Amino acid sequence: MCAVSVSPAPAILPVAESAGASSRPVPLQPRLVLQSAAGLPPPGERVRSGFHGIDAILPAGGVRRGSLLEWIAATGVDGRGLHGTGSGMEAGACRLDARSGGAVTLAMAVAASVAGAPRGPRAIIVIDRGGRFHPPAVLGWPALQPWPARRHAGGREPAIVAGGVRLVVVRPSRDDDEAWAIDQALRCVGVAAVVAWPSSAVAAPATHRRWKLAARGSGVVGLFVRPWSAAHEPSWAEARLAVTPLPLGMSPGIVEVSARRWRVERLASLLHGEGRACELTIDLQRGVEIGSAGHRDRRQEGGRPSRGERREVAVCRAS
């Protein structure tokens, strides 16, 4: 175990910020990052996230047990409105809508998929600080049904994992309780995934680092939903995924209320390089993927940020 002193400067930078000045992510304290990565236990096995598009954009080609993933709740079409490009009223609207963007749903769907993997623990811990989590939204998902998994008639491995995942909700009432509960859950080998939405005060860099070590030691997957403002904070997550909802008006042929589309973009990082993006559609009632578009690399998109993105960067820096 190496001693690590965490600097307030971000180790991983989002694409939007890095792309404005240069096409490469800004390497801040690379030696610190590499040294800290070398001191960790070996990464765990890779499991499917349940979404082809997300598997494609994740660095390991799937969710690696013992890793942390951050879901950055963005909003607006193709990133527009992330920081409010217009009047103050529009900015407020975007901040409000970021809480309706679907990042929590996606994180829960990935957690259900990780917990429903053929082998491994089958419990999901949801750290619900604000008491806002509404379990009926997810308890109807096949993976969270209480009956155990079905198996092939002659096979040894369960081919269809239809349920048997246990959902436990934890409601801390204070910041220190929340950080402690996340830490304890990440250390437990009987847990498959931990879903939480910690505030910036709770997810301080040192705390985040402790969570990473806890998850790496136990093999638990940590899925943290963060606001867009947290994209500029230091993070020890293996990947940070910005979730932008796409209105169904942009999706010809999809009119179902249970269908929802997102653009998921892996933000650029020092360790894993350029960001990549994909579009996917899931069924909210079942928590499963019903369609996805191919992932795209920044370089395949032309290597340069769009005009709108440059304007966002300018606004972001000004603020």
Add this chain to the structure above:
Amino acid sequence: MPRVMTIWLPRWPVQRRLVERPQRRRAPLLVCRREARGVMRVVGWAWADARIRPPRIPCGQTLAETLAALSLACGSRACRMAEIDHDDPASDRSVLEGIARWCRRFSPITAVEDAERPECVHVDITGTAELFGGEAAVVRTTVWTLAARSLHARAAVADTPAAARAAAQHLDLLPGEPATSPRPLTTPTDGRSKPRHPRRQRRRWGIVPAGCHAERLAGLPVEALQIDEQARGLLAELGVDTIGQLRSLSRRDLGSRLGSDVERKIAAFEGRLAEPLAAVAEESLPRAECHLASPAAALEAVASVLERLVGSCTTVLAARGAGVTAMQVRLGGAGAAAGGVVDIGLFRPSTSPRHLAGLAELRMARMRLPREIESIAVEIVSTGPLRCRQRVLFDAGEHAGEEHRRDPGEEEAELGMLLDRLAGRLGRGGVFTPQVVADPQPEHAWVATPPQLTCKGAEPAAAGGGPKLRPIWLAARPLPLEAVSVAPDGPPVWLGIDGVRHRVTEAWGPERIETAWWRGQSVRRDYYVVETESGGRWWVFRHLGQARRPARSGSRAWFLHGRFA
């Protein structure tokens, strides 16, 4: 003058089953015994659903008649949902004896009621009640502690066991102000709105002053004396309804006309006939105590001693194949009132001293301890059988090339310990497993149940016509919205909240929810799933008011209830 506290656990066979499996509260539970020729008779039943008005089902009624009455009162769906369990008097008595042993903290003499199907526990608190702050404190503590374990109990203190039992079973008929009662445990702890008209609270405890129980309890019905049905019928024909009327009759006539049993019951009630309490057998649950040579001030100094004491208790239990499910740690300080008591409950039996001591330390770290700790006592309150699972000897060869996999039993044990730790610090209400119930009102569509560590035997989600689309974040209280809709009863096209306007690009609905009249304030709402131009999805509703008094149409009728976050 002897003083006896009687704890009555109504419908004990049903209560025991509901405590062991809380998910059974969702459906009617009937406990039946099989008689000759296969006739099933109902011993007890319960349905913990606040919406229904339960039919009156007397004990001993046949199962067929009971189901017919249930169907008439609550609909045929209630019969399909009903769970029928066979009677098990031995287990009922065994668990009741466990409660009697737990009551030994108040007195060394505790006994289970001498009856074929006991529902009461007698505790002789003569001379010991003052040690716990008086009779009122003892009886209140008992009822509250049992309520914390999801047990509905009523208790009363009187001079004789028969009088205390009569008082406990008819607390509402006792003279005096109604006492406050503990909240029902099934109330979710998520800050939901309470009904406007709460249900009438019934008394849970009472104290009959010493020496005057005959006068105070004279108004109770004769059934309170547990006399047989034939004598009760005869007394009813004679117009003798209360204990006072019965006691006014000549004792010579009582014996000759109603039998010696009635005379004996009255004598026991009045205290003329001694009713010895048959103390429950010692289960010899281990306990350990340590008096420190010098008072300790820091928690760290106590920790090592505590772990050693817990270890000495768990070693005894492990040899019996049992683990701790509830434990009490008592810290003695300087002076009689300076002690501290830590009660610990576990979701799964454990024999790990470090785990148990750690749970106690978690609780002690958040409470005010005595300034100087002089003694530490550990008492095991209840135990459960340990589940042992044989490990696979040659696990590595089965999946060659893959990393080492943990035993599922080990994972389950670790999960159980995690839940214990979380509940130890956050409280048992802060850790739960949600369960969907068939209630259309979104605020009450699920209940928090204690975490279940196993999935085997669990039922599928409550039937409600299949899963419906619900937001993943639900506001504790709906937030008022400014809205503009083109059609009078149509979906909104603009929504405003906190001075910010959102244009609605898609709207699905309405989903009419009209329910909850039994909670005092009915709910009539038209829900819409709306998508704003920036892609956010909200769950909004138009408040329709009451059926006889519709809400005025306009922007004030719209509320934001959830977000598809």
